[in-house]
Amino acid sequence: MFLKSLNIANDSGIVRSINFHSGMNLIIDETPSDKNLVTGNNVGKTTVLMLIDFCLGSSAKAIYTDPENKKNENAVVKQFLIGTKVVITLTLTHDLHNPLSEDLVIERNFLSRSQLIRRINGAQRTEQEFEQVLTEYLFPGHYGKKPTLPQIISHNIRYKEQGITNTLRTLNQYTRDDEYESLYLFLLGCDFDRGDMKQRLLTQIRTESAFKARLEGAQTRSAYEASLSLILMEIEKLDKEKAALKINPNFETDLSRLDEVKFEINQKTSQLSRLKMRKSLTEEAVLEISSGSATVDVQQLKQLYRDVSERVSGVQKTFEDLLLFHNAMVEEKARFISKDIPRLNAAITQCESEIAALLREEVDLAQVVAKSASFAELEAVIVENNEKFRQRGEFETIIAQISDVEDVLKSLNSSLADIDDELFSDDFETRIQAQLNKFNRHFSTVSQELYGEQYALKVDRVTARNGQRVYRFSSFNTNFSSGKKQGEISCFDIAYTLFADEVGIPCFHFLLNDKKELMHDNQLANIARLVSRKSEQVQFVASILKDKLPAELNQEKYFVVKLSQDDKLFKIE
Known part of the structure; x- marks a missing residue:
């Protein structure tokens, strides 16, 4: 599935309409640096990514709440969203180049009770039905199992601190090692038949x-x-x-x-x-x-x-x-x-x-x-x-x-140990390693093209603090600068999409990225060239300050929305 469009409308009409295309999609802040005292904050670059996440099931409060202090709300934005009855419409499609391709249309608003809109392809859904339909659309038969849909797609949507700074640990800070184990076994196509029983035993324990x-x-x-x-x-x-x-x-x-x-x-x-x-x-x-x-x-x-x-x-x-x-x-x-x-x-x-x-x-x-x-x-x-x-x-x-x-x-x-004996058997570990080898062919190739280095994903058997055995996944990386980390994250996300297509694992083909000005110009340009060649598989969406763009990317064909202090996303400030 690719992003096709994101529309923001209220009782006065269309506020903003954003149409996405294949390859590189840039959300630009045009405010000049000498006038932009807040370094690009508050114009709505990140909010575009948050609205897409909102349409895929995240909380409405995140749009107008300070992520570092949940008690702080932007009263102007909240009043605009609720008072003018804003409706966000996200359209996904299987093929951006085929006008007859099947679309998935998601509509949500910020009202409550009888005025709440939570529709998929025109049908109103309860909160539980909403996640169920989205899950079943991408992963038939998976709803109600671990990992959940928000966990599966967390690496596709990177605007929160966990996703921006971590390649693999993209969930919240309280996520347990066994949950990450379940997530990455699933992403690698190494589903474990007794996984539900293991989760049930862990609940009882x-x-x-x-x-x-x-x-x-x-x-x-x-x-x-x-x-x-x-x-x-x-x-x-x-x-x-x-x-x-x-x-x-x-x-x-x-x-x-x-x-x-x-x-x-x-x-x-x-x-x-x-x-x-x-x-x-x-x-x-x-x-x-x-x-x-x-x-x-x-x-x-x-x-x-x-x-x-x-x-x-x-x-x-x-x-x-x-x-x-x-x-x-x-x-x-x-x-x-x-x-x-x-x-x-x-x-x-x-x-x-x-x-x-x-x-x-x-x-x-x-x-x-x-x-x-x-x-x-x-x-x-x-x-x-x-x-x-x-x-x-x-x-x-x-x-x-x-x-x-x-x-x-x-x-x-003892029952958990019996399950773990199967999970940590040589046969199952061999199966994991075979999938890792397939993934690492893409990971190393992408990182070699972008950085001249080869990254790889590895797995280790470890014993957690509670004494339980888990598989812990990590990437080979000895570089800790923010730019390098941003690059490693992009390499991983692109490589995973290519890997998933190779082995037939359903996935979203769009990657949402915030704060790409942390990357070096050459890295971002390399990503643009790569996703241009792989546009049938990878759609790369990034928010960035215009004056941080490399010359190669400072072209209208890459821009999907241009914002500034004088033309903010919601046009209310």
Whole structure:
């Protein structure tokens, strides 16, 4: 898919219409340097890229919010977008040179509720449907799986700091290594059949680890065990003190039973608390997974899917099949995690019943013991002993709970290890390396043409901080200047598009780049010549200050929009 056009319109008509072409497309800031005190900021170069990203599913707030401080909003821009009912229309096409080529038309606005526009080829979509249709259009059958569409196309759209400064780690700073592993295995065409099971296990491991962290919030298991040992010693000491007192046989029996009942009550109460905590965490996990179930108006989408099926050969599954498969997958995940809920409910009911019986027995025994003439004499020992028994019950319950969750984690990690044994087998690594070799032929060729150097992508088996094995992808690069990094990024993105076409992996053929003035003139000119030759495969869109352009590129044929301090993108400032 290539960019065909981007239109900005409001209730007064067309504000800006941008038509893209094959090869190099430049978004130019014409403001002279001696007058441009903000070095090209605020004219809308980056906003063009953001609007394309917005049409592909990103947040509307990014258009009028400071990326470094989400609380700072550009009130003028926000009012313009909302107050004048701005609609952004992005048109993608399979072939820029064929007027009969199938187009994909996406429309979005910045209003809410009944006035919200979120259309694909004229059909209004919910937020979930929107991402689903876009995903299925490019990757049939992939919606609901990892990596997500925004992750897959993150290297195509580079205007955020992560994408501008990093070649591979283009997602947000909190993205885990296993997510990057999933992303680059997918991009290389090395899909792993048990990937969904691995993600499910990782979700369970995180849930159980969170439960264990709560249990050990005050102390670790070893600390609880050490404290329990001291408490047992104290109880033994108090029992000896109590035995030395002159107590009639019946009183001793009743008092001993009262101690046991109090201990059992404390133990059962602590156990009940942990059972309820575990049930709550399980229900939260089920709710989080169940929220991903698709609720699509099948009749509304049926015609669209039929149209797509007629135009795309090889589609054998109906939309209803795909929808049922997705919802069944989500339901299976929910059932898998929620299978402990009935057992937990039964255990909670049983525990509450036992506590009630023990409380009644405690009342009866307390009344009997209180009538003894020896009670006053033993009161101090009894109070202290009761507290020790309470602590003993609490600590033993916590230790048992920690032991149980450790057993569960051991089992989950064992299952994960079985999957990883396949994922990290020599056969699978050989498969990855074969794909890397194909990619690196393009990567090295492109970088050799642009820089006279050869870049390559490599993969290493590493162990992450949480102990999990992952594949970590990285590029060979010993140059750290901003210009060189910009070049490496462009080499990678161009090479990936050529590689994807070679091996038959669907991809967007447009590459969006911000701040290309960081590159050397020769590098940018080389890119223009390269994408000109590869215009059937690569469409390169870059924002740049006009006075930073090399002479070779300072030509109208490359410009798709020219902006300045006197002619900003939205024409409102």
